[in-house]
Amino acid sequence: MKLHRVLKWIVRLPVLLMALVVLYEVVGLAVNHAASAQQTRDIVRTLRAGLSQVEIVDRYTETGNTAGTGNHVDMLSAVILRTESGWEEIIKVCQKYDGLDEWSFWVKSMEEVKAAREKYPGIYPFLEEMAVPGGAEDCWLLYMNTSAPFVNNIEGH
Numbered sequence: 001m002k003l004h005r006v007l008k009w010i011v012r013l014p015v016l017l018m019a020l021v022v023l024y025e026v027v028g029l030a031v032n033h034a035a036s037a038q039q040t041r042d043i044v045r046t047l048r049a050g051l052s053q054v055e056i057v058d059r060y061t062e063t064g065n066t067a068g069t070g071n072h073v074d075m076l077s078a079v080i081l082r083t084e085s086g087w088e089e090i091i092k093v094c095q096k097y098d099g100l101d102e103w104s105f106w107v108k109s110m111e112e113v114k115a116a117r118e119k120y121p122g123i124y125p126f127l128e129e130m131a132v133p134g135g136a137e138d139c140w141l142l143y144m145n146t147s148a149p150f151v152n153n154i155e156g157h
Helices: 002-050 087-097 110-119 125-129
Strands: 054-064 074-083 105-109 139-147
Touching (some): 002 054, 002 139, 074 125, 087 105, 087 139, 105 110
Antiparallel strands (some): 054 074, 074 139
């Protein structure tokens, strides 16, 4: 009788452990996607609160390995905005996020972005999913790419 119970647990234990690993990954996926969406909402809220007469033209959120290098999960937020505020004022609003670093958090005019895309057509591929305005005057692209809460989730492999 005891041997029978031990054998049952020898079979059940690996199945239980695998179920826990799968559950951890699924929870990680859900948390990462929720955090990415929250990051984008927070950026939009900050822009609306800090800039006068701002129009959010479009926003984009992506969760996954956005760089294609290494095994990690990123949270990418991109926001196209139209405002009469200048670059300096936009930068002041972005100080909430510890400032811009020109790599993982930056703001560029849409004129500059369009010129870069003409020169390097594959750059900023997320713009293919966004409503890029025809007229780039007073339009800006804000880009933020941060690590996800579950940075080693299966989604990053």
